[in-house]
Amino acid sequence: MLQKCLTTTICPVCFWENDPFITSDSESSDSNHGMTLKEAKSNFLQFGACEKEMLCHVRPPENDEKKMS
Numbered sequence: 039m040l041q042k043c044l045t046t047t048i049c050p051v052c053f054w055e056n057d058p059f060i061t062s063d064s065e066s067s068d069s070n071h072g073m074t075l076k077e078a079k080s081n082f083l084q085f086g087a088c089e090k091e092m093l094c095h096v097r098p099p100e101n102d103e104k105k106m107s
Contacts, residue, residue, distance in 0.1 A: 051099045052082045053092035 046069060048055045057069040063076040070078065070088065078088035087093045 049088075050097050051103055052078065052086075052088045053095045054078050054088040 046056050046058065054075070055067075055069040057067040059069075060067050060075070063079070064074050066072045066074055073088065081088055081090070085093065087096045
């Protein structure tokens with residue numbers, strides 16, 4: 039049986055905190071105040087961070103970080 043990694047990290051580009059307990063982009067993340075990854079991606083495209091309040095914490099993406107999945 040494969041075990042899911044339970045480590046959390048915060049993306050320096052968008053400030054999304056990886057939530058090992060969500061299973062889809064549309065599932066609310068407790069680590070991200072109930073936001074979904076789908077919402078965070080949309081916000082990033084609009085203003086450059088998962089939430090406007092996090093803009094002061096982000097940096098521009100490196101060349102190898104430009105593709106959004």
